[in-house]
Amino acid sequence: MTQADPKPAVAGAPAAGPAADETLEDYTLRFAPRSYRRWTPMVVATTALGGIAYMADFSIGAGIGLAHGTGNALAAILVAAVVIFVTGFPLAYYGARYNIDLDLITRGSGFGYYGSVLTSVIFASFTFIFFALEGSIMAQGLKLGLGLPLWLGYLVSTFMVIPLVVFGMKALSKLQVWTTPVWLLLMVGPLLYLVGTDPGSVHRFVSYAGSDGHGGVNAASVLLGAGVCLSLIAQIGEQIDYLRFMPPKTEANKRSWWTAVVLAGPGWVVLGALKQAIGLFLAVYVLAKVGPAAATEPIQQFTGAFAAMLPSWLVIPLAVVLVVISQIKINVTNAYSGSLAWTNSFTRITRRYPGRMVFVLANLAFALVLMEADMFSFLNAVLGFYSNCAIAWVVTVATDIIVNKYLLKLSPHAPEFRRGMLHAVNPVGVVAFVAASGLSIAMYFRALGDTLQPYSPVAAALIAFALTPLMAVVTKGRYYLRRTDDGIAEPLLDADGNPSAATVTCHVCRQVFERPDVTACLTHGAVVCSLCLSTNRVGDHVLPAAEGPVTSGPAPRPR
Known part of the structure; x- marks a missing residue:
């Protein structure tokens, strides 16, 4: 600029x-100005994909697989991945095409200038929940490798990201590009070795029935597992925080532009789903040695895998290196994106702009409290609850873009985010989101009976998908724009x-x-x-x- x-x-x-x-x-x-967006499409994509190096996928896949069995877990992972890809595509396109983040997209896609504060808080919560999860995983690695007590590991994992987050996209792009090859090698290498040298590990993985004893694939188990996986649906917001720095789309670069948007936008879930499946595979592999509780910890999974292929003196150091690299790669993104979301909300409500660093520290404080409260021990419960809100939000915005903008033409095609151009609150998105998240949360906590509890993620998605165009038709699109001429x-x-x-x-x-x-x-x-x-x-x-x-x-x- x-x-x-x-x-x-x-x-x-x-x-x-x-x-x-x-x-x-x-x-x-x-809006991210063109003069600042000097990276090529593939550099932006690599930076964005570097942010999904988190270890939580290994824990999530292991958790649902050990509970419901391999068949149900793989089906749940697939269902969630399809939903995340379909809903993430229009959001990623709008972020990359118009160079704005997901909060700014949300404002003009059914929520209004102040209405999207609701979803900014949801997204900010996502960032500190997953920061706490990744920080817990790193603390487990530091305890095993260096003997640090967990409380000290939580502090180390929190404060080490601050210097990197201060410098935003320029520092993050360098970090992600240089660390991604090492991370991929350490993650994929053990899996390939075990599959090639121990065919019995594949059989044990495929035949694992789970602790609930169902064995075969059943709808309730699949949907319960999918609900946990769908808590990651808000990850598209972090991807867009990078994709908004895409260069302009032209005839000369349109192929690389689209490739980068698809890979780094909705495409993140392909790698995420693979990591969840790998996490379950490794959990089954180490289950007999460490027990079901520890088998969900990535440090234990990779320690067991490295032990089968490396000298004993190298096993724990390498596992710790993998965990630390992964935690840094994702938690700089969590801290960065969370600071943007909190700043958005605070500035709109108070009309004061304290600067992003204030909220970097606030987000880290929230995450540290969760870590010290041992959030890792009740991970699936937290994610299962949170996913209802995240699904309702993302499906509402995606539906507004696909249906209300392009089919019904009741929502303006070009996203609007500026104060004065938008109404304070647009009932289209706010009503759809509140109804979808409220009813699905009630179902999750069994307020409507035990039978419907597994279906809360489905309810969140279907209600948001149905109500968003219905509200646009009822209101005749009157609450999107306060004026059309700026x-x-x-x-x-x-x-x-x-x-x-x-x-x-x-x-x-x-x-x-x-x-x-x-x-x-x-x-x-x-x-x-x-x-x-x-x-x-x-x-x-x-x-x-x-x-x-x-x-x-x-x-x-x-x-």
Whole structure:
């Protein structure tokens, strides 16, 4: 981003500080400008995929497999993967195409400017829940390898990510690119060795019946397992936090652009599902040696696998290295994405912008409390409950994009996120989300009987899918846009359908911003950026509502 020389701010407006150092803030609350997006599609994709190096998949796959058996677990993993891929695709496309994060997509896809605070909190919760899970796994590795007590391991795993998170996308891209080959080798190597040298391990894996004794595949067990796996559906938000830095899509790069979006967007779940299956395989392999409780711990799984192929003196150090690399790769992403989500929520509600680092520390504090409370011991219960909220949110937004935007044409095609352009609350997404998550949570806690309890994830998805277009039809799309004209003649999209790179200067912070990130300020006869709009307490920079009802109407569609 080209920055203008700082000038005194308008009286009563926020100082230039909030927008002055976007290298550290990584465009919190805002559109990511083209001038900052200098990575190739495949570098962005590699960075995004590096963030899914978490070990939680191994624990999740092991947990549902040891409980329900291999057949039910694999079916559950497949069901969840299909749902996550289908719902993640439109979200990833919108994030990469329009260079905005999932909260900004959610605002214009059925929730409204303040309505999406609900989902920002859901996503922020996702990041510290999984930070706590990964930190617990690392602490287990440090205890086994270095003898550190768990409480100290929790502290180490929490504070070691802070220096990396401070520097945002630039530091994260380097970290993910350089560590991914080592991580892949350490993860896949033991599996290939065991399959090749111990065929009996494959037979034990395939025939494992689970502790519930059902043996065969049954719907209740599959759906219970899928519910746990679907807690990861919100991972698409973290993928989009990287995909929003994709370069513009052009005729010259469209093949690599689409490849990167699919692989790093919904495609993350393919690797995630494989890791869950590997986790179950390794858990069955070490089950007789360590028992069912420890068999779900990745450090025990890989220690057992490495012991079969390496000298004894190398086993534990290598297992610890794998766990530490994995934890760093994912938890810098959890801390980074969580800080963005908390900042989004706080700034909209209070109209104060404290900076992203405040919420890095807040998110880490939440995660540390969960770790010290031994969240790992009741992992499946936490994830099973959380998945209902996450499913309701992601399915609602995906349905709004697919059905309401492209089929019913009641939702504007180009996502809108700026204050003044959106209604405070859009009942389309808010009603669908609250109804879907509320009813599915009631089912999960058996309020509607034991028989329906396994079906809570299905209920969350189906209710959100049905109510989202129904509410759009009932409201006739009136609550998506507060106005359609942002007061600037320059078009939002360029000839290729990408966000325009034309620049203007915000009259409040005196910084230069690209066209999609600004609106007119009629009060002062000038232009104001979205960040200054967010922090404008008086509201004199916010455009007035249009007279009469506003529907989405025709909008520019990307080619």
